[in-house]
Amino acid sequence: MSPTLLETKRLSKCFGVLRAVDDVSITIPEGARYALIGPNGAGKTTLVSMLSGALSSTSGDITFAGVDLTSAPMHIRVRHGLARTYQITSLFPRLTVREQVALAVFERDGMGWKWLAPRNRMTAQYEEASCLLDLVKLGADADLPVGGLPYGKQRLLEIALGLAARPRLLLLDEPAAGIPSTQSAELFEVIDALPASTAILFIEHDMDLVFRFAKKIIVLMNGQVFMEGTPSEIAGNASVRQIYLGEGGHD
Amino acid sequence: MQASFRTVVCLAAVLTAVAARADDLKIGLIAPFSGSETAGLEMDNGIKAFFKLHGDVVAGRKVIVISRDAPTPAPDVARRLAQELVTRDKVDVLAGHLFTPTAIAAGQVSTQSKTPMLIMNAATSGILAKFPYTARASFTVAQTTAPLARWVAKNGMKRVFTIVADYAPGIDSENAFQREFVEAGGTMTGSIRVPLDTIDFASYIRRIQDSETGGVFAFLPAPDQAKNFIKAFRDAGLDKKGVKLVVEGGMLQPQITATLDDDAIGIISSQHYSEDHQSQENMAFVEAYKSVSGNRIPTYISVGAFDAMNMLYKAVEAQAGKLDPVKSVEIWRNMKLESPRGPVSFDPQTRDIVQNIYIRRLERKNGILTNVEFETYDAVKDNGKQ
């Protein structure tokens, strides 16, 4: 077993009386390939948002690589190596593809405060951005503004942006949402090929993809961890099949 | 783009240059002409009235007025306009100025370029000291306020509340009134400085009611403020309870009195000019003014312009067509004029104007609300900055 990277203790989020995330305690080891599944409204995106810092937690703790990040703002978590992508594509429409990946690289390298140094001389960062774009097969589109990019490519760019932070844990919120299933397999190939130094926790509805790419699966129900186990354990569990898979969770 | 801009500016230059010839006597008039301010037009009409009475040629030189719009108290705009008038339009004299900051900015240009300057309004005490080629044909707020305080004390009001606009002239008048009034044995029952954006005076009126004062002195020269305050004062029935309202005359300019009703009759004010002033000079002036302005009533600002023109003509005549800055100021500081406002002279030390201040009562005369003079304080000096 690899050492623990992320650990949550009794994490909860309440919206009024609704407990969207209820007492969730999970651990994710380094290099993990975890999937987070559950029916609509189970609290998957809420949990990811809490881990990334987009939402504050009502109670509980988040420890990442030995550091308490429970109340750290988003950009501090990114700096510690905890990055995410979004279910609904969320990019910078007026920047070019390369610029926004380079931007994330600048931030990771702590160069974002350099306000008098011309960035076009920072070739190392731009080269790294190009490499990342090659990795997600966007090398040819590097100089286009993002606003005009087809949707599938924007999903890939989301991942490149997440990777640019060189995260130790990358949270992928439905990375394949909104693209045809043939392409989503390709997308997951790209994800699967990412270096082992990056742990991954992804939300996904397509069970074929989940079972193909996840080493371990966490099932969330009504905001609580219903079960956690390897794909075969999950597939073999009768109650998961009944409650979740039986409902035909594809949407 | 730059090129087309240049053509535009050059065109403007050509257009203004065509009008003037080399031996003309050019006046650069800086005043607010746009927006809600009427001072520029009042000055312009005052000058036109002077032309009508005395012609637009002096000592053989035709007099040309070049107007420039300085709508707000912005010194940078005034300095730029003054500089361009002096170096480009080659004006012989600078004039105008409703606001003190614009007068100061142009005063610096006057000093640097040795161009004489005649202030037609800008009423802050002591601004002439730094500008050796400048004279003022208007008044200072302290000068018009102080006699009113003495009159109030003399006429049985022992307790007075002051309400002024919260800006430099307002504070000048508050200080002048309180100093004179307390010196004459009066008691202040309170004072309020009203923000310039105030439009609703109800709260202030209630405060005045609470103070159980015998009288109120007000200086709120912005037309909306003047009108709203007077209306609120009357609406609250303060006058019926015996509270007397006295104001600095700027609050009862013709454009403001035109918006008042009969219940404003009886308000006492003090100033150096009323359109109703009984003299030959004034009757001629009023008639000329009405004929050039589409039957408008002259104001203290138009009288300032009229007298400034008079001072200019006298100086040019005395120098046989020339306008030397040192000599002109020498002439002005020793000058005595019979103005539409009454006799005017100048303090040889400070160059500031010395004039009669009149106590007036608002009455309906020939169907128009008019400030009727009934008492005169002779030859009042400015004692604002002592």
Add this chain to the structure above:
Amino acid sequence: MTRRLAAAACILAPLCYAIALPDYLVFGSQILVMALLAISLDLLVGYAGIATLGHAAFFGAGAYVAGLLSVHGWGEPLTGVLVAACAAGALGIPIGLLTARSGTLARLMITLGIAVLLYETANRAAGITGGADGLQGMEVWPLLGVFDFDLAGKIGFAYAWCTFVLGFILARFVVKSPFGLSLEAIRDNPLRAAGIGIPVKGRLTAAFVISAAIAGAAGAVLAQTTQVVALNVLSVQLSADVLVILIFGGIGRIYGGLIGAALYMGAHHWMSGLSPVYWQFWLGLVLIACAFLAPSGIMGLMAPRAGGRDT
């Protein structure tokens, strides 16, 4: 390459102006001051996506600081500009922090409110600022100890031009830095910007500080060349004017500030010379026409920008 040419043109165009219109140097230096103010505003509006109606607060703070320094015995202009820029920049910190999380409308009104409060403070503190009568008695020493500010405004123009060039180059460096890129990212999508590790609040506050410092320097130059400071440097009118100038010229392009200031002020000067009473009418028509014919400003006509509509 073309960008460098454009930048060089921007820097040199004022010199052509000075040669072509030697009688209008004071006007020219005021155009340069407004251009610099508009460029500083462009950093906020065009790059960081912060609309503000209170930019005069920084300009006025700079003007009053420079003015007060010279009234109280330190008339050296260059250090005056530096101190003024620092003071205005410091003012940028609280304003930046207060508005970092607000939406557009709230931001407009908060900045406007703060500017009005500052205006009222300057009006009330008449003992220090001269109030509505203006700050009098400025003694500005010769530039570099040698060049006295002359009537025709030659030295003033050269001075304003140097400040403008420095400010312009500084702003250009800022937008071409990683920092500038992060501002554009925040403008496009603040939430996502935080998601890739950008400290949004800190960056926006820093943008305020830089922009405020440049605006303060512009105010100081105006104060020193005019040698009187009055409340108009803090007015809502000025805040609105500079925003209009910037939109007129074109936002998010740095050059827009200069083009906008030159054309807008040129048009204003020309129209108010021809018709001192009704120039507002014609200027208003120009603005309306610009909104329909050149919605991205004059610069937008000359060099359409990649990436779709401005927000």
Add this chain to the structure above:
Amino acid sequence: MQFIGVLLDGIAYASLLFIISAGLSITMGLMQFANLAHGAFAMVGGYACVYGMNALGIPYLAMLPLAFLIAGVFGLVLELALYRRLYEASHLTQVLFTVGVLNVSAASAVFLFGAGSQPIHLPPYLQGQISFLDANISTFRLFTVVLVVAMAVVLASIVQLTRFGAQLRCAVDNRRAAIGMGINVDRLMTIAFTFGSALAGLGGALGVQLLGLDPSFAFKYLVYFLLVVVVGGAGSFVGPLLAALIVGILDTASRYYAPETGSFTLYLLMVALLVMFPNGLYGRAR
């Protein structure tokens, strides 16, 4: 017993602010259109009222509905001719356009009616004071409050009870969904704009007495109108009403109880409220 009087004065002031700003709230909420020239429609109403009374001798009470109509027609014409073409433009382009309209309206007012402040002579029955719950309040203020309350009731009924109101609320909430449901949002906007301008015109006519009227009116009060809408929350009537009441009463009270604070109270309050409620008291996050 000055307290009640101060309160009533504040409510009267608030009524005027509300009636003028209500239309602005709708255009800003429905189309996210920043109409800085909204005050120009109040000006149209004000000048119509003054001109009608002084030059044509029409009585004040008849002029109020006429001012409402005339400003509404102005709004309708400008909306159809100009405004609607810019709904899709950026906010900054809208600012440029509306500032242009402000300039043109100010210069036109000077041209048509002269530069100075306009006189108005109210009929005698609206002058003077009446006693109300031991407090003195001017008759005109009471008249204003009553009229605006009546208008507010009419407004609320329209918004809550009519089909038009339902469509309007739906479109403010979610314009795309409204379009999807087949609501003609453009037509809705024309009607709302016209009605908002008309209300402003009525407010302008009422305001000649308390706010005054001169060519710079639209610019002078722009900050107040924006303040009411932004603090209240664009898109609703309740928000601006609440904001107008807060502004009106607090401003009036601070001038009575602490006149030395001047206009600091108002602007400090505005900044504080907006820092606490960035979307306005009744606004929603956008």
